[in-house]
Amino acid sequence: MKAIANRQFVAAHVLLAALVAVISCMPNHKAITVTYFPLLVALAVIEGIYLLFFFRNAREKKRSTGPSDIIVLVWVLFLVWELASTKFAITPNVLVPTPEEVFDIFRTSYPTLWRNVVSSTSLLVVGYSIGMVLGVVLGVICGWVPRLRAMFYPIANVLAPIPPTVFAPYLVVLLPTFRSASAVIIVLGVFWPQFLAMVLRASSIDQGLLDNARALGVRSTTMIRRIILPYVMPGVLQSLRVSLTTAFLMLTFAEMIGATAGIGFYITNSNIYANYAAVIAGIIVCGIVVTVLSAVTSWIQRRFTTWR
Amino acid sequence: MGSIIVDNVTFAYGDEAGGAASPSAGSLVLDGVSLHIPDGQFLCIIGPSGSGKTTLLRLLLGLSEPTSGQLSIDGKAIDGPGLDRSFVFQDYSLFPWMKVQENVEFGIEQASKVLGRALGREDRARIARDYLQRVKMLDAADKYPYQLSGGMQQRVAIARALAMDTQILIFDEPFGALDVKTRRALQGLVEELWSTGCDRKTVVFVTHDIPEALLLADRIVYLSKGSIVADVAVDLPRPRTVEALERDAVASALARELTDLFYRDPNADERDIDEIAG
CATH class of the missing domain: 3.40.50.300 (P-loop containing nucleotide triphosphate hydrolases)
Incomplete structure (x- = not known):
């Protein structure tokens, strides 16, 4: 197994060397105005991340070929892209930008990209947090109080399946700022599934645990805080990532229909000016943001799941 | 009484x-x-x-x-x-999200709340340890119930019931x-x-x-x-x-x-x- 890992490790680096050689030495078929320096930096960053995973696996004595296989695929794709666009110009000139052009966007417009990332992420975090907290708190209360459950659960079942995106055009005109409209759409997207799940879970708590708590004289707020909330917590933690994906979907959708900031706006706006290098750069940034946030939520999930 | x-x-x-x-x-x-x-x-x-x-x-x-x-x-x-009144059930005697020590302390806390005894956090911890010692479960104080066998869980439940001093x-x-x-x-x-x-x-x-x-x-x-x-x-x-x-x-x-x-x-x-x- 060790030998296989090493063979792939070597293959990955042979490919990387070939890629760098092609980029730097082979004559361009297409006249491009940018340098290949930012592209090389990007490759170095990817290589760095790969090495991080490779050596972590080696240290933990994990015989995983995953990182090596992935990196081989990544280098092959880069090679194909580079050859097809920059070197042989087989692909349509405008529609498929060269890797050099795409990664040059990061050099030329990183302040813009960064501003848009901050704008998107802050909106996402705010909407996501409000949606989650409201969903859990109101869901637990409605699940716990039979009368509230009987009242709100049917209502929720009617409202929840309406895609929050259909409210978007109206919310944009109704609410004072575009950001508040986007936030409400994200909140709605995260809130309903969470609320319904919490109502079900809180109302199906084991009778034995409930008897135990009641016989200890646990009541009202202590019941919610010390018994029901901890009881529903594993479910909440499990849904963190799914909800994050929903929130991101809502965010980018909202940004694409009329925002003046954010990653979704950046992509749509670049698209209007046919700047496809920027479109692809924006998509890459989206991927990075969502991966980082997803890693954070998995960490939270692992850190706080204690009893199941 | x-x-x-x-x-x-x-x-x-x-x-x-x-x-x-x-x-x-x-x-x-x-x-x-x-x-x-x-x-x-x-x-x-x-x-x-x-x-x-x-x-x-x-x-x-x-x-x-x-x-x-x-x-x-x-x-x-x-x-x-x-x-x-304190109690021990056959199942669900302990709350799975609380550690052993916390389960016992929670019982003491509830009992002291209702009976109007003023017990500080340290008093509760001390009483809990004392009763866990009596049922020979002090070593497991920092474990969650799912990490214990059924018999050990019942020992803790007994400790909780006794610690409530009803x-x-x-x-x-x-x-x-x-x-x-x-x-x-x-x-x-x-x-x-x-x-x-x-x-x-x-x-x-x-x-x-x-x-x-x-x-x-x-x-x-x-x-x-x-x-x-x-x-x-x-x-x-x-x-x-x-x-x-x-x-x-x-x-x-x-x-x-x-x-x-x-x-x-x-x-x-x-x-x-x-x-x-x-």
Whole structure:
């Protein structure tokens, strides 16, 4: 197994060397105005991340070929892209930008990209947090109080399946700022599934645990805080990532229909000016943001799941 | 302080929902039960499944209300859960999201809240450790219940009940789900804790197991189909051990008498008879 890992490790680096050689030495078929320096930096960053995973696996004595296989695929794709666009110009000139052009966007417009990332992420975090907290708190209360459950659960079942995106055009005109409209759409997207799940879970708590708590004289707020909330917590933690994906979907959708900031706006706006290098750069940034946030939520999930 | 009076108590299902006042024969779980448990007595309730043992305990804990009749503690009617009573159930005795120490502390916290004792965080921790020590579970203080075996979980549940320092202890087949060896060890523990405790608590202990009842009880009540069929005093010297009781003539006679009750009871099925031997 060790030998296989090493063979792939070597293959990955042979490919990387070939890629760098092609980029730097082979004559361009297409006249491009940018340098290949930012592209090389990007490759170095990817290589760095790969090495991080490779050596972590080696240290933990994990015989995983995953990182090596992935990196081989990544280098092959880069090679194909580079050859097809920059070197042989087989692909349509405008529609498929060269890797050099795409990664040059990061050099030329990183302040813009960064501003848009901050704008998107802050909106996402705010909407996501409000949606989650409201969903859990109101869901637990409605699940716990039979009368509230009987009242709100049917209502929720009617409202929840309406895609929050259909409210978007109206919310944009109704609410004072575009950001508040986007936030409400994200909140709605995260809130309903969470609320319904919490109502079900809180109302199906084991009778034995409930008897135990009641016989200890646990009541009202202590019941919610010390018994029901901890009881529903594993479910909440499990849904963190799914909800994050929903929130991101809502965010980018909202940004694409009329925002003046954010990653979704950046992509749509670049698209209007046919700047496809920027479109692809924006998509890459989206991927990075969502991966980082997803890693954070998995960490939270692992850190706080204690009893199941 | 801690005498219990059960006065002509009837309980029928379906009435809690506010249904008809005349319970049908099928839903009648307790049928005019009267019982006086003096302070400091260890009472065991035995009987076949479905005889109303657990229902009687739920009424004592204030988790259900009787259809008619009244239950009172020291002359005060039971009108809901109260922290003059602590308890150990067969399952769900501990909260799975709290560590062992936290479970015990939570019981102490609730008890002190309701009884108006002012106990600080450190006092609670100290008391919890003390009782965990007594049930030999101090090493597991930082574990979650799912990391413990069933027997260990019940030890912690006993520690919690004792740490709450209430005058009345209620056990609902606490060892029913355990294997014989663990069960014997825990019975020994309860016997030891109870007979060496400086203040005798009133205990109501439901069990299926006749040797267990003889080991622990001052008095055994046989419940069948919601009525008390037999009420026997157990005048055996303490401390008791299962081995000594097996050789004791009085105890053997009592065991035979109680076993006969099961055999003669038309409401007892094979499973009940399998279980009574412990």
